[in-house]
Every structure is written in C-alpha cells, then in structure tokens.
Amino acid sequence: MADRYLEPDTPEIRARWGNFAWNPHWAEKARAAIARYPEGRQRSAVMALLDYAQRQVGEETRTQGWLPIPVMEFVARELDMPIIRVVEVATFYTMYNLVPVGRFHVQVCGTTPCMLRGSDDILAACRQRGMAPGHTTDDGLWTLTEVECMGNCASAPMVQINDDNYEDLTAERLDTVLDALARGETPKTGTQEPGRHTVEPLGGPTTLKDMVAENHDYRGEW
Amino acid sequence: MPKVTVDGQELEVPAGATVLQACELAGKEIPRFCYHERLSIAGNCRMCLVEVKPGPPKPQASCALPAAEGQEIRTDSEMVKKAREGVMEFLLINHPLDCPICDQGGECDLQDQAMAYGRGGSRYHENKRAVTEKYMGPLIKTVMTRCIHCTRCVRFSEEIAGVDEIGALYRGENMQISTYLEHAARHEMSANVIDLCPVGALTSRPYAFEARPWELKKTLGIDVSDACGANIRIDSRGREVLRVLPRVNDDVNEEWISDKARYMVDGLTRRRLDKPYLRRDGKLVPVSWTEAFGAIASLNPGSRIAAVAGDLVDCETMFAAKALLGALGSSLLEGRQTGMDYDTSSLAAVNFNTTFAGIETADAILIVGSMVRWEAPLVNVRLRKAVKRGAKVFLVGPEWETTFGGVFLGEDLSVLGNLPEAVTQAFGDARRPAVIVGGAGLGRGGLDASLALAGRFNLVRDLEDCTKWNGFNVLHMAAARMGGLMLGFAQKGGIADLVAAKPKVLIALGADEVDYARFADSMIVYVGHHGDKGAHAADVVLPAAAYTEKAGTYVNTEGRVQMADKAVFAPGDAREDWSILRAMADAFGVSVGFDSFEELRAAMISQVPALGIEGLADYGSDLPAGGGSAAGGIAYPVKDFYMTNPIARASAVMQRCSAELLHGEDFAEAAE
Numbered sequence: 001m002a003d004r005y006l007e008p009d010t011p012e013i014r015a016r017w018g019n020f021a022w023n024p025h026w027a028e029k030a031r032a033a034i035a036r037y038p039e040g041r042q043r044s045a046v047m048a049l050l051d052y053a054q055r056q057v058g059e060e061t062r063t064q065g066w067l068p069i070p071v072m073e074f075v076a077r078e079l080d081m082p083i084i085r086v087v088e089v090a091t092f093y094t095m096y097n098l099v100p101v102g103r104f105h106v107q108v109c110g111t112t113p114c115m116l117r118g119s120d121d122i123l124a125a126c127r128q129r130g131m132a133p134g135h136t137t138d139d140g141l142w143t144l145t146e147v148e149c150m151g152n153c154a155s156a157p158m159v160q161i162n163d164d165n166y167e168d169l170t171a172e173r174l175d176t177v178l179d180a181l182a183r184g185e186t187p188k189t190g191t192q193e194p195g196r197h198t199v200e201p202l203g204g205p206t207t208l209k210d211m212v213a214e215n216h217d218y219r220g221e222w
Numbered sequence: 223m224p225k226v227t228v229d230g231q232e233l234e235v236p237a238g239a240t241v242l243q244a245c246e247l248a249g250k251e252i253p254r255f256c257y258h259e260r261l262s263i264a265g266n267c268r269m270c271l272v273e274v275k276p277g278p279p280k281p282q283a284s285c286a287l288p289a290a291e292g293q294e295i296r297t298d299s300e301m302v303k304k305a306r307e308g309v310m311e312f313l314l315i316n317h318p319l320d321c322p323i324c325d326q327g328g329e330c331d332l333q334d335q336a337m338a339y340g341r342g343g344s345r346y347h348e349n350k351r352a353v354t355e356k357y358m359g360p361l362i363k364t365v366m367t368r369c370i371h372c373t374r375c376v377r378f379s380e381e382i383a384g385v386d387e388i389g390a391l392y393r394g395e396n397m398q399i400s401t402y403l404e405h406a407a408r409h410e411m412s413a414n415v416i417d418l419c420p421v422g423a424l425t426s427r428p429y430a431f432e433a434r435p436w437e438l439k440k441t442l443g444i445d446v447s448d449a450c451g452a453n454i455r456i457d458s459r460g461r462e463v464l465r466v467l468p469r470v471n472d473d474v475n476e477e478w479i480s481d482k483a484r485y486m487v488d489g490l491t492r493r494r495l496d497k498p499y500l501r502r503d504g505k506l507v508p509v510s511w512t513e514a515f516g517a518i519a520s521l522n523p524g525s526r527i528a529a530v531a532g533d534l535v536d537c538e539t540m541f542a543a544k545a546l547l548g549a550l551g552s553s554l555l556e557g558r559q560t561g562m563d564y565d566t567s568s569l570a571a572v573n574f575n576t577t578f579a580g581i582e583t584a585d586a587i588l589i590v591g592s593m594v595r596w597e598a599p600l601v602n603v604r605l606r607k608a609v610k611r612g613a614k615v616f617l618v619g620p621e622w623e624t625t626f627g628g629v630f631l632g633e634d635l636s637v638l639g640n641l642p643e644a645v646t647q648a649f650g651d652a653r654r655p656a657v658i659v660g661g662a663g664l665g666r667g668g669l670d671a672s673l674a675l676a677g678r679f680n681l682v683r684d685l686e687d688c689t690k691w692n693g694f695n696v697l698h699m700a701a702a703r704m705g706g707l708m709l710g711f712a713q714k715g716g717i718a719d720l721v722a723a724k725p726k727v728l729i730a731l732g733a734d735e736v737d738y739a740r741f742a743d744s745m746i747v748y749v750g751h752h753g754d755k756g757a758h759a760a761d762v763v764l765p766a767a768a769y770t771e772k773a774g775t776y777v778n779t780e781g782r783v784q785m786a787d788k789a790v791f792a793p794g795d796a797r798e799d800w801s802i803l804r805a806m807a808d809a810f811g812v813s814v815g816f817d818s819f820e821e822l823r824a825a826m827i828s829q830v831p832a833l834g835i836e837g838l839a840d841y842g843s844d845l846p847a848g849g850g851s852a853a854g855g856i857a858y859p860v861k862d863f864y865m866t867n868p869i870a871r872a873s874a875v876m877q878r879c880s881a882e883l884l885h886g887e888d889f890a891e892a893a894e
Binding site: 004082 | 386387389390392393401403
C-alpha cells in the first residue's frame with residue numbers, strides 16, 4: 001500500500017482515455033447506482049461508478065482495469081462533484097488500481113494467519129514465475145501485490161485474483177491455478193483442498209459437535 | 223442550557239455547545255490541532271482528549287462531544303495528562319525535528335503544545351516517514367513531511383472558500399494533503415490556509431526565511447486593497463513591511479483576508495516615489511520640496527483648483543485636501559475616478575446597509591453588476607454562508623464562476639425592470655431580502671432602478687425580533703470611497719464637473735485610474751506613493767506615504783469607521799500626505815487651521831462627527847424612491863484581481879499570481 005501512487009497525467013494518457021464514456025452495459029449499471037440515492041445525493045454513488053469505470057477500462061484493455069486520471073474526471077463530471085473528492089476515494093481504497101495492471105491481479109495475503117500457514121511460499125512461487133510485488137510481468141499477464149488480511153484466515157493461505165479467491169494454497173496448488181488461468185480456463189474458486197467445500201473444519205468438527213445433527217440447545221450445559 | 227462541572231467548577235453552557243467549548247467557558251485551555259471555531263468538526267487529531275463522566279472509562283475527544291446535563295468533565299486528571307502525552311507522542315512520531323529551519327517556528331501550535339503537554343523526550347527510534355512537497359501555487363509553500371493531517375486546509379477550501387481543490391489522498395500512514403494533481407490553489411482566499419495550518423506544512427512562500435515572528439513589530443492596520451476594510455496586523459522589521467496577517471473581527475473579516483491584502487505588501491518597496499519631481503521640457507526631473515511647491519504656487523490658481531482622491535487614501539488626507547481647497551475658495555472635490563456620477567445625496571443609498579454579518583442572514587439576494595469574488599472576496603465568503611443557510615441568490619451581469627451557485631438573469635441592466643417570476647416570488651416570500659449593487663451596476667440608471675426595487679420589495683422593514691432590516695446594499699471597491707463620500711468628495715456630475723471647471727491645478731491624491739487626458743490644460747500635482755499611471759501623467763510629483771506608513775481613518779463599504787496605525791516610515795523624502803497638503807497651504811499663503819495630525823483629526827471630527835467614532839456610521843435608513851429605467855450591458859471593472867491598485871501592480875508576488883493563476887503562464891519550479 002505504501003507503494004500506491006497516481007499514474008502521472010501525461011498527454012498519452014489523455015489521448016487514450018480523454019474520451020472515456022460508458023458503454024451501454026456499464027451506463028445502465030451506473031444509472032441504477034445513481035438512482036439508489038436521493039436527488040442531490042448522487043455523489044454517494046462514487047464508489048460504484050469508480051468500480052464500473054475500472055471494470056470498463058479492464059474490458060477495453062483486457063486487464064483487471066485501472067483508473068486513469070481522465071476516467072476519474074469523467075466520473076466526477078457524471079456525479080457533478082469536485083474531482084479532488086473522487087481522487088480522495090480512489091486513493092483511499094486499495095481495490096481501485098491507480099496504475100495499469102495486468103490481465104490477472106494476483107493479491108497475496110501476507111497477514112499473520114496466512115503467513116503462519118505458508119504465504120511466504122506462495123510469494124516465492126509467484127516470484128518464481130517472474131512476478132515482483134508492485135510490478136506487471138512483461139507479457140502483461142500478471143501483476144503481483146502483497147495485501148493485508150482478506151478475511152479468509154480459516155482457509156489460509158489465500159490469494160485473490162481479480163474477483164475470485166483461491167484458498168488453502170500450497171506452491172503447487174497455486175501453480176495449478178495460475179497455469180489454468182494462463183490457458184484461459186476458469187479454475188475452481190475457493191478452497192483448493194481436496195474434499196473441502198468451504199471453510200468447514202478439516203477432519204470433522206472439533207467444537208459444537210452436537211450441532212451437526214440438530215439445532216442443539218447448549219444453554220442447560222453452561 | 224445544560225449544567226456541567228469542569229474540574230469541580232459548576233457552570234451552565236449554551237445548548238448545543240461541545241465539551242471543548244464548555245471547558246473554554248470555564249477558563250480551561252484545551253490543546254487542539256484539528257478543531258477550529260469557523261470550520262466543521264473533524265475530530266481527527268485527538269489532542270483535545272478530556273475525561274468525561276458519565277461515559278466510557280476512557281478519555282474522549284472534547285471537540286466532537288456535545289455537552290450534556292450533569293456531565294463531570296476533568297481536564298486536569300492523570301488520565302488526561304497521560305492521554306495528551308500519548309497523542310503528542312504519536313503526532314511527533316512522523317513530525318521532523320526541523321524547527322530551527324521551519325518558518326512556523328515561534329508561532330507553531332505543535333511546538334507550543336509539545337512544550338506544554340508533551341513528554342520531555344522521544345522513545346521513537348525507527349525511521350520517520352517522508353512526504354514529497356506538493357506544489358500549491360505561488361503563495362503557499364509546502365513541506366508536507368511536517369503535516370499532521372488535521373485537514374483544516376481541506377475543510378477551509380471546501381467550506382469557506384467554496385472551491386474544492388485540496389484533499390487528503392491515500393490513507394493511514396500514507397495520507398497526504400495535496401491539491402488536485404498539484405495544481406496551484408486558484409481562489410482569492412487561498413493563503414488563509416497558511417494561518418490555519420497548525421504546523422509548518424503550509425507556510426508563506428513570499429515570506430519564506432524572511433524573519434522570525436519575535437523580531438517583528440506588530441502594528442494594527444486596515445486593509446485598503448478593497449472596500450471591505452479587513453482588519454490586519456502589519457508585521458514590520460526596521461523600515462520594511464514583511465507581511466500582513468488578518469486580525470479577528472467577526473463583523474468585518476472574521477479571521478480571513480484576501481490574498482491580495484496579504485501579499486501586495488512587497489509592492490511597498492518597489493516603484494516608490496521617494497523624492498519630489500517636476501516636469502521640465504516634458505520630462506520629470508528630481509527637485510527639492512521647495513522648488514516643487516514654488517512651481518505649484520507660482521500658478522496662483524486661486525479657486526481654480528480641484529482635487530481627485532484615489533482609491534487607497536485615508537480620510538485625514540482627503541480632509542486635508544478639502545481644507546486646503548476650502549481655504550482657496552474651491553469645492554471641486556471628487557473621488558470617483560472613473561467618472562461615475564450616481565447620486566450621493568443620501569449616503570444610505572450608497573452604503574452596504576445590511577452589514578457583512580447581516581448579509582449572512584438574508585434569504586433572498588439580488589446582486590446587480592458585481593463580480594463579488596474579485597471585488598470583495600470577504601463578502602463572497604458571507605454570501606456562501608447565506609446560501610448554505612438557504613438563501614436564494616440571483617445575479618445580473620455577465621456570468622462568472624460563483625462559489626455559491628446562484629441564477630444569472632442576464633447581462634443587461636434592463637432586466638431590473640422586468641424581473642422573472644422566480645425572483646419576484648423569492649423576494650415576495652423572503653423575510654430578509656437584500657439587493658447588492660456593485661460598481662458595474664451603479665451607472666446607467668442602475669442605482670435608481672435598484673432603489674426602485676428596494677421600494678417595491680420593501681427592503682427596509684422591521685423584523686419579527688423588532689430589529690430594523692435594511693436590505694439595500696452598495697458594494698464599493700475602493701477603500702477610500704465611503705470616507706470620501708462622507709467628506710463630500712463627490713460632484714453632481716462626477717469627475718466631468720471637474721473637467722468642465724477647467725482647474726488650473728488638479729491635486730491627485732494617489733489617483734491612478736483617472737483619464738488625465740481630460741485635464742490636459744491643468745497642472746497635475748500627484749500626491750502619492752507609487753510611480754504608476756497618476757505619476758506618469760503628473761506635472762509635479764510629491765512623494766507621499768502608503769497605507770502602512772501613516773495613521774489614518776478608513777470607512778469601509780458598510781460605513782464602518784476604522785482607524786489604522788502607522789507601521790513604518792515612508793521611504794526617502796516621502797512625507798505623510800496631510801503634511802504635504804499642510805505645506806502646500808503655506809506655499810499658497812493660506813491657512814487650513816491645523817498644524818499637527820491631532821489638530822487635523824480634531825478638525826475633521828468636528829466637521830464630520832461620525833468619523834470620530836469607530837464603528838458603523840449612522841446614515842439613517844430612509845432610501846430615496848429611485849425609479850427610472852436602467853439599460854445597458856454590464857462590464858465588471860476589475861479585469862485582473864491581482865492588479866487592481868498601484869501597490870499590487872508594483873508587487874512581484876501579485877504579478878506572478880496574475881501571470882500564473884489568471885493568464886496561465888507556467889513557472890517551472892526552480893531546483894532546490
């Protein structure tokens with residue numbers, strides 16, 4: 001996060017994105033987002049619109065998408081709000097990419113539970129494939145970011161790639177996922193542990209065992 | 223009216239007060255960085271922690287906590303002391319220890335409060351955060367590593383100035399204050415963030431490394447850059463004025479001043495007239511005072527003498543000129559340099575009657591021919607407050623970028639006789655309607671037509687709280703205007719009457735906007751301080767004192783009489799204006815009845831008693847009926863906010879502001 005910075009506002013960026021406008025799909029979504037708020041409060045929709053804009057940029061560039069300055073200005077115009085307020089929001093939330101990213105934005109969680117469960121190996125596996133934190137690979141496929149907790153501690157370690165989480169990873173399982181993505185396939189999301197569905201305890205329940213069969217009332221036993 | 227106990231002292235506080243305000247009422251000092259009386263509450267610096275019972279067993283931010291009945295507040299407990307030390311330690315983690323090279327040193331909230339409430343030493347041994355400088359324009363110097371993220375500057379530009387251009391980017395430890403893409407701050411009040419900044423993150427660029435606050439002599443003055451009469455403090459060292467800061471006056475400028483008022487002072491040392499000049503063979507040559515007076519007296523004008531007052535002169539100067547002309551048997555006095563000839567028989571009709579504080583409470587406002595942002599930035603701030611309270615604003619004149627919205631009705635004055643339904647509706651429903659006539663709206667029947675509106679909409683009325691409301695306002699642009707009108711510096715036909723009288727001698731008191739070609743046959747005696755347009759046209763130049771170099775009385779556009787002190791001496795042979803006019807009386811061999819400044823002021827007050835009492839002069843509330851029809855396109859007189867008077871035109875800072883902010887010239891940052 002400390003590495004976040006705004007992509008400079010160059011003439012090339014202006015030329016590429018100066019005419020940014022919604023395509024019909026996102027225009028419809030944007031209208032719906034704005035309509036959620038009362039008249040005069042339309043700037044509440046700024047986060048949704050920034051997300052849609054980033055997604056449309058992603059579609060146009062075949063990447064996860066990012067927010068060039070002219071696109072943020074477009075959002076500010078759409079909502080009739082000062083551009084600096086839009087930039088404040090965009091720079092605050094790490095989900096908005098301020099610089100161009102690759103086709104797949106690999107966000108590796110490095111917070112304590114994931115670290116204890118081997119996120120260092122995950123990062124090493126990413127490095128092995130030529131990724132470096134904060135950079136996009138030369139083929140434009142991968143961008144690596146180390147992030148803080150994503151709330152998947154029960155199935156640590158995990159990575160988030162674009163909109164999907166991949167959990168219970170090892171270096172090999174990550175490689176499988178990344179290879180599948182590179183081939184254009186859609187690997188199974190969520191836990192990669194064979195036999196595990198979500199974040200249920202591995203090897204069966206260890207607590208509240210009576211709850212497995214029925215809605216057991218524990219209160220008498222307290 | 224909740225009753226609270228502060229450190230054992232019981233007191234009643236106004237409803238809606240915060241705990242911090244309650245503590246202040248009890249005479250306790252609460253340290254703070256983000257809290258500011260005139261800005262919204264942010265509550266992010268945590269310095270104002272106090273102990274409050276009932277409540278959670280932890281210190282609470284007093285600035286954002288409403289005072290409630292029965293609260294027991296402690297500001298002196300061990301918990302509070304420890305909390306303050308802790309907050310201060312956190313604030314200082316990333317604050318550099320560069321006070322010796324920081325311009326805020328000596329007037330820094332962080333420095334003072336670290337001394338008063340901080341620990342003796344630091345326990346922090348890790349690396350400090352460093353933040354790159356952000357360019358904020360020619361007036362604001364930034365050292366963002368020093369920023370403690372109080373967001374006062376962000377709130378000021380959003381709430382007071384009305385131009386959202388400063389924001390807090392990124393988050394957490396990486397939060398940075400910046401203008402959008404580091405563009406220069408582009409509004410007329412931008413430099414006020416320098417005063418607001420509690421640390422040395424935003425400091426004054428022109429004043430960088432000039433002086434320490436304790437070296438400066440502080441003189442109370444009145445600003446002359448517009449007709450608002452902002453209260454200022456003139457900080458000088460030796461013979462030079464180094465900076466101007468606002469003083470708090472809730473009735474006039476609250477605690478803001480415009481960038482022009484603040485930064486035109488470097489013009490006081492440039493292009494100065496420091497010796498008398500006489501035109502010989504078409505060229506101005508330096509002469510002695512005696513020669514200069516001799517040349518004027520030799521013309522022996524008798525009563526064929528006239529005087530034009532400039533925009534910056536004080537009442538004493540104008541009165542001295544009036545006394546001199548009176549002794550010679552002339553009353554050809556005029557102050558409206560550009561040829562305005564509106565009727566001045568009723569001063570209430572050319573005065574800002576609601577007062578600045580009053581216009582905040584207006585609920586329907588019609589602005590006729592005034593680009594308020596440039597002509598009176600402080601009034602613009604008030605209008606913004608009025609709109610925030612729900613006032614409807616309509617404007618007549620070419621469109622400009624307002625900071626408060628408003629509906630433009632058209633560029634032509636004729637719309638006054640044919641107001642749209644929305645306006646008449648709003649004024650019909652309004653409890654406190656107001657009309658503001660600006661300089662561009664006074665001519666071509668605009669004043670009379672506006673007065674007619676005043677009658678039609680019943681602008682003078684008794685309010686429900688039994689106070690008088692006079693919603694008719696004229697917004698002047700010259701600091702000398704209302705004083706001049708009180709002293710009779712107005713002819714029926716304006717300056718054309720002076721031209722028609724064909725005076726032998728025309729005394730120009732710092733008048734730089736007059737079309738002197740019309741006075742080609744007169745000897746033009748320029749009494750002023752800058753080598754500007756007036757001095758160029760003059761036959762005799764008598765060097766005089768600028769507003770920082772003489773004591774004087776000024777009347778602002780509200781009719782508020784205010785007195786300023788002398789901060790420094792005029793340069794070279796320049797003298798105070800009144801003494802020049804007094805000496806001229808000797809040269810003409812007449813008596814003006816005063817030999818000292820005190821006698822002059824006493825004579826002035828005996829003639830116009832209102833000038834002797836600081837505060838609002840009473841012009842009555844009866845407005846002339848007005849009438850007639852106005853027509854003609856409005857053209858705002860101020861073409862360049864930063865270049866409206868000879869001092870500003872001589873100022874390098876103002877020149878750069880004009881070039882960079884208004885004319886888009888690029889000034890590359892010099893490598894440091």
